[in-house]
Amino acid sequence: MPQDVLAYIRHNRNELLARLNEFLSIPSISTDSAYKNHVNEAANFVANYLTEIGFETVEQIKTKGHPLVYASYNQAGADAPTVLLYGHYDVQPVDPLDQWESEPFKPEIRNDRLYARGASDDKGQVFMNLAVFEAYMKVNGKLPVNVKVCIEGEEEIGSENLYAVLETKKEQFQADFAVISDSGMVDTNQPTILYGLKGFTGIEVRVSGPSHDLHSGLYGGAVRNPLMALSHIVASMKNIDEVVTVDGFYDDVAPLTNEERELMRAVQGEDYVASTGANTVVSEIGYTAKEHTMARPTLEINGMYGGYQGEGTKTIIPATATAKITCRLVPGQDPEHIQQLLEEHINKVAPTGVTVEVIKEKLSAKAYKVEPTHPLITKAAKSYTKAFGKNTVYVRMGGSIPVVEWIDAIYKIPIVLLGFGTPDDRLHSPNESFPLTSFDKGMETLIYYWNEVTN
Structure with missing residues (x-):
């Protein structure tokens, strides 16, 4: 039952945070060859954790660059769906170091936020998914879904070798749908469905x-x-x-539909003038700044x-x-x-x-969009709302995640973006952090989601 799995997460919160801190302490900076051994160390951490959880197959796939961690679990039953879980264990450089208030690879909690490089992007969010799998295995002895895991070490340098792996090993990674936790919410504690990305x-x-x-x-x-x-x-x-x-x-x-405009109007979002320091907003004539950013x-x-x-x-x-x-x-x-x-x-x-x-430019990507009424999306929205206690809002994002387009193009499966970051996380900047509320409620969301998917 979900309540038993939730109880495990809550009872073992300190131990899970300590394990996450171990992960965050590894300086897995993929762009700098001086950190190659640390990148391998982070890959080993992920592989070892998956083995401890109980995944039957765990391997590190060699690439021309950093290894990709693959794992599979197939004991949920023939009737259970198979999900492809994507994430990355590599992180951005920490420069300028003198602007950090605490050491980037010595995690520290301040004001209910966990500060460390990778806390939000993407080690924290990857770990939450794995911790939920651990909870299911400890409580029920099995996972509710069949799972294939794809955790790479090159996202921060353009996923240079990922497409080739996904294409050549298509059968190995094939699934019914994909889940990615490498995105965020429009505000702290505001559950958000991201149903589209720009190319x-x-x-x-x-x-x-x-x-x-x-x-x-x-x-x-x-x-x-x-x-x-x-x-x-x-x-x-x-x-x-x-x-x-x-x-x-x-x-x-395609024209922006009235239905999508209604969804966008429901999003409070950020005050662009306040957050950017610009003296006014500008947008394509006939569209609001929010509509232009999300969907034009x-x-x-x-x-x-x-x-x-x-x-x-x-x-x-x-x-x-x-x-x-x-x-x-x-x-x-x-x-x-x-x-x-x-x-x-x-x-x-x-x-x-x-x-x-x-x-x-050689690195390009097509836009991605899934219908917000898709059952996998509505179940995700329901799970977010149950965990955070607020109605979920629906957004399209102006940013691009090339792997989303690649999974869509190669596997032709729905992709659910279950992200828990916030606008204050300072991704790629000094003092990157992740709210502990996102850590707690994010794992609750994932537990509710797997329950929704299998019922």
Whole structure:
């Protein structure tokens, strides 16, 4: 019964927190080769814990980079569904270290928050799922569902080797649906169903003019300035109403339905002015900032540089200029097609006197969306509400999680994003933390969810 499993979680809370702290103490920074042994240590921690829980098969799949931990449990019965649980054990670097109020790999509780690198992203949330499996095994001697586990060590560096593993070992990872706890809620203690993610693509635009920087007094008016040319190009891509002016950009974008707009209006969400320091919000004409962020595509200049950057003035015409541009995409938009449209637009508007090169970002992802009325989603919402004591809200997120699109493309299964992070967790920043309420109520949600799925 769920109540017995809940009682186990509550009775053993201190022991579970201590075990999580052991996990968080491992500096599994995937991007820095100096931490390779620690990354392997974190993989070993996950594999050992899965073995202790009682998973029949546990292995570390070697990749060209860091190992992927796979495990399977098949004793729930032929009638029970099989879930693919995804997460990651690697973490971001801790720089700048001097801004941490406590050591990033020595977990510390302050004001009902657990502070450590990886506390929210994603060790804390991975551990909660495994701890719930432990509770079921200790209380009932079995899990309510069949489970396949995929915990990787390269999420923070773009999951470079994951797609190949999922594709080549498709039968090994095949499941009825997937659960991912690597996301969050719109506010602390506000249960949130994330039913959609944006896709992602990007380009780099390099503009070259003269063979070297020129004296602006001698050559200004005779030679095209690459920075001015680049400014013309990027300014032509979006108008003052935040509408992207690249031909064909919106061709495959489905209209936002009234039902979805109602769901979005029900979300309190953050105050963008207060949280960002901007003096006002801006959004695509005809849409609120919330609607634009959640459900409409965007185009942003992430960086633009060239010429003199130092103090004072240096009167030159720079030889080169560069801009980095990314787009967040919605269902229906293909990343490669969008890259092609951007390139065609740039070539069309590029002025004479310069050479323009477009470099297409290799890491792209399509958007993902599951219908909010899907039974697996409504059961998740019911479980959230029961654990947190509040009505669950439904959102789409402006961010991208490439593995979601990969699982969708390869396995064609529903994906349930059961995340428990909050806007105050400071992911990827100094003083990352995770609320203890999310730790407690998140595990309750998961227990309720497995009960809902099997009844």
